[in-house]
Amino acid sequence: MKKIITIAVVSMLFSIAKAQEYQTFCVDGRMWQMVDDPRELLHKARYFTYYLSGDTLFNGISCLKMYESGKRNRYEGAVYETDRKVFFCPAGRSDAVLLYDFGASKGEIVRSTWMEIKVIGDTLLNVESASVRALQVVDVNHEGNEVLWIEGVGCEKFGPLYPSGVVAEGNFDRLVCCMQGDRILYASPDIPSRITAVSKSTSSPLGLYDLLGRRVIGSPRPGIYIQQGRKQVVR
Numbered sequence: 001m002k003k004i005i006t007i008a009v010v011s012m013l014f015s016i017a018k019a020q021e022y023q024t025f026c027v028d029g030r031m032w033q034m035v036d037d038p039r040e041l042l043h044k045a046r047y048f049t050y051y052l053s054g055d056t057l058f059n060g061i062s063c064l065k066m067y068e069s070g071k072r073n074r075y076e077g078a079v080y081e082t083d084r085k086v087f088f089c090p091a092g093r094s095d096a097v098l099l100y101d102f103g104a105s106k107g108e109i110v111r112s113t114w115m116e117i118k119v120i121g122d123t124l125l126n127v128e129s130a131s132v133r134a135l136q137v138v139d140v141n142h143e144g145n146e147v148l149w150i151e152g153v154g155c156e157k158f159g160p161l162y163p164s165g166v167v168a169e170g171n172f173d174r175l176v177c178c179m180q181g182d183r184i185l186y187a188s189p190d191i192p193s194r195i196t197a198v199s200k201s202t203s204s205p206l207g208l209y210d211l212l213g214r215r216v217i218g219s220p221r222p223g224i225y226i227q228q229g230r231k232q233v234v235r
Contacts, residue, residue: 001123004045023150024081024152025152026080026082027152029180031052032159033049033176033179033226034047034173034174037172041137047176048068048069049070050067051066051067053065053069058096059096061080065078065097076090076161082097082231083103084101086098087100097112098113102133106122114164115142117137117140118139118140132151132152134150135148137165139164139165147163147164147165150186152177152209153186156186157174157188157190159173159175176226179224208220208226209226221234
């Protein structure tokens with residue numbers, strides 16, 4: 001009996017430790033798959049991707065470069081992370097803006113040039129059998145716009161660059177999923193994201209796109225693709 005209790009306690013402590021392990025945001029190769037209008041998933045919606053690739057320096061600080069591909073196709077700026085805070089250095093500017101403070105506590109106000117955010121709670125999300133911490137936040141000047149800040153992912157609705165949950169009128173960009181390689185770190189529950197297997201020998205189905213938003217012609221190579229708002233895996 002004592003042995004069983006000991007094993008249970010050890011297992012519980014391991015799970016807690018795993019859940020509390022901080023999930024780093026700035027990782028080379030991280031990708032955020034976006035859709036520009038989820039209301040038109042089956043028709044006119046366009047997929048595009050934010051991704052981190054390559055090192056750079058900003059005021060002597062080591063950063064990762066962030067690009068966007070599939071919509072505007074441009075270099076967005078540089079990001080870096082320190083003390084669980086994520087900073088963004090927009091292209092062409094000489095200042096850094098605080099995007100996220102994953103170390104903030106309930107009741108704390110997070111301020112930056114772009115926002116004034118209040119942390120109203122925190123929760124754990126189960127992602128690929130692991131627990132990831134997320135902060136429940138709301139923009140102080142726009143009550144009711146509650147969103148989650150997910151460690152390693154960013155804003156669960158609007159992707160990495162819109163932390164406040166408030167976007168410009170007419171902007172319908174939404175996060176579909178966040179990935180590292182072929183591993184899905186987070187998939188939006190509001191946008192179809194079911195993964196289905198596709199035979200490698202099958203010719204490219206109508207409307208099959210890669211994670212950079214490019215339409216695939218012919219037989220797709222092994223990897224993850226998007227078709228009609230759903231992720232498909234070609235093996």
